[in-house]
Amino acid sequence: RNSVTVVSEIGINHDGSLEKALEMIEASASCGADVCKFQLLKAHQMYDPKAGSYTNESGTFPIYDVIKNHEMPESWIPVLKDACASFDLGFLMTICDHEGLDEILKFEPKCLKIASSEISFLSLFNRIGEAEIPLIFSSAAAGLGDVEEALDAYGDPSNACIMQCVGKYPATPEMSNLNILRTLQLAFPETSIGLSDHSEEPALVPVAAVGLGAKVIEKHFTLDKKSPGPDHSFALDPDGFGELVRSIREAEKSSQDGDRIPVDPLLLGTSRKKPLSGESYLRRFCFRSIFAGKDIQEGEAFTLENLAILRAGELQPGLHPRYLDELVGLKSPKTIGKGTPINFQTLLKD
Numbered sequence: 001r002n003s004v005t006v007v008s009e010i011g012i013n014h015d016g017s018l019e020k021a022l023e024m025i026e027a028s029a030s031c032g033a034d035v036c037k038f039q040l041l042k043a044h045q046m047y048d049p050k051a052g053s054y055t056n057e058s059g060t061f062p063i064y065d066v067i068k069n070h071e072m073p074e075s076w077i078p079v080l081k082d083a084c085a086s087f088d089l090g091f092l093m094t095i096c097d098h099e100g101l102d103e104i105l106k107f108e109p110k111c112l113k114i115a116s117s118e119i120s121f122l123s124l125f126n127r128i129g130e131a132e133i134p135l136i137f138s139s140a141a142a143g144l145g146d147v148e149e150a151l152d153a154y155g156d157p158s159n160a161c162i163m164q165c166v167g168k169y170p171a172t173p174e175m176s177n178l179n180i181l182r183t184l185q186l187a188f189p190e191t192s193i194g195l196s197d198h199s200e201e202p203a204l205v206p207v208a209a210v211g212l213g214a215k216v217i218e219k220h221f222t223l224d225k226k227s228p229g230p231d232h233s234f235a236l237d238p239d240g241f242g243e244l245v246r247s248i249r250e251a252e253k254s255s256q257d258g259d260r261i262p263v264d265p266l267l268l269g270t271s272r273k274k275p276l277s278g279e280s281y282l283r284r285f286c287f288r289s290i291f292a293g294k295d296i297q298e299g300e301a302f303t304l305e306n307l308a309i310l311r312a313g314e315l316q317p318g319l320h321p322r323y324l325d326e327l328v329g330l331k332s333p334k335t336i337g338k339g340t341p342i343n344f345q346t347l348l349k350d
Contacts, residue, residue: 004210004252006245007092007218008033012070013231018079025083027238028221032245035090037113038080040104043067045097048339051313054285061230063313077107101127109133116140116165117286120321121309122153129155136216138196140167141279144187151188161192161216167282170234171198175278176205177269181212184273192216202240203247210251211261219244286311289318290327290342298335302327307342318342
């Protein structure tokens with residue numbers, strides 16, 4: 001419909017209310033969004049209950065409880081999908097694990113999203129690729145090697161869109177490093193590029209990204225920035241989101257008329273795709289690694305059933321998920337409790 005797709009990231013800002021979620025879909029349509037996106041979260045598939053608390057600009061939250069409180073009932077999915085269709089909006093869901101993927105596949109998604117924190121969850125990328133579903137994935141706190149490994153696991157670069165993203169909430173405009181969009185285009189020429197923007201300014205960074213070739217722009221959306229919860233304060237309210245869409249459409253028209261979209265040099269930054277110093281907390285806390293999904297006895301073989309790919313939270317991380325297949329079939333050198341990271345220390349006999 002438009003050469004640049006604008007995604008209203010409703011995410012978890014419905015605060016557990018289906019009525020509010022439906023209101024946000026209607027408001028997103030009024031703002032001119034192309035797509036509404038939600039998050040399909042499963043606390044037990046994401047963190048161990050002992051994973052601790054997460055801190056951002058909005059405060060400190062027990063992370064397992066936050067995720068648990070924002071789990072979406074499966075019964076919502078067709079209701080939200082139909083509501084988006086009624087407003088001629090695309091429906092997009094962020095899935096974080098295999099259980100969520102099994103659930104959303106029942107509703108024949110036209111596209112799926114994977115968040116930055118799951119970029120190391122290679123088996124999830126692989127399954128979506130095998131299902132031949134177009135994929136958008138974010139890359140905050142990731143290096144170019146992380147992006148390449150995820151794309152290789154997915155399998156079809158022409159069916160994917162890589163989102164440049166900064167893992168800071170909110171991010172300052174000068175953290176945007178929009179030169180990385182050019183790096184991604186050069187490194188993965190078959191793949192579309194986009195921007196998932198966490199800056200508070202509605203249109204400054206997104207319009208510049210469009211000028212550099214971004215085909216998808218995503219911003220968090222809220223009805224009220226003062227609502228309690230981790231994602232409201234840095235989201236755009238309807239006035240801000242309306243400004244975002246108008247600015248992007250004006251930039252598109254200007255570009256079609258042959259004019260160059262100006263880009264503030266402050267936004268360009270580095271062209272090197274690597275974790276920023278301000279993203280180290282996100283990478284440490286949220287990136288996936290291998291844990292014991294159940295109690296494992298000494299001498300018991302590691303299996304896909306007793307291992308889990310989880311975010312570490314405040315726990316020590318385990319091995320990168322790329323080593324999962326190599327672990328399966330090996331025998332545990334000792335008894336390992338559920339929720340213990342599987343790392344080299346765990347694998348040494350006491």
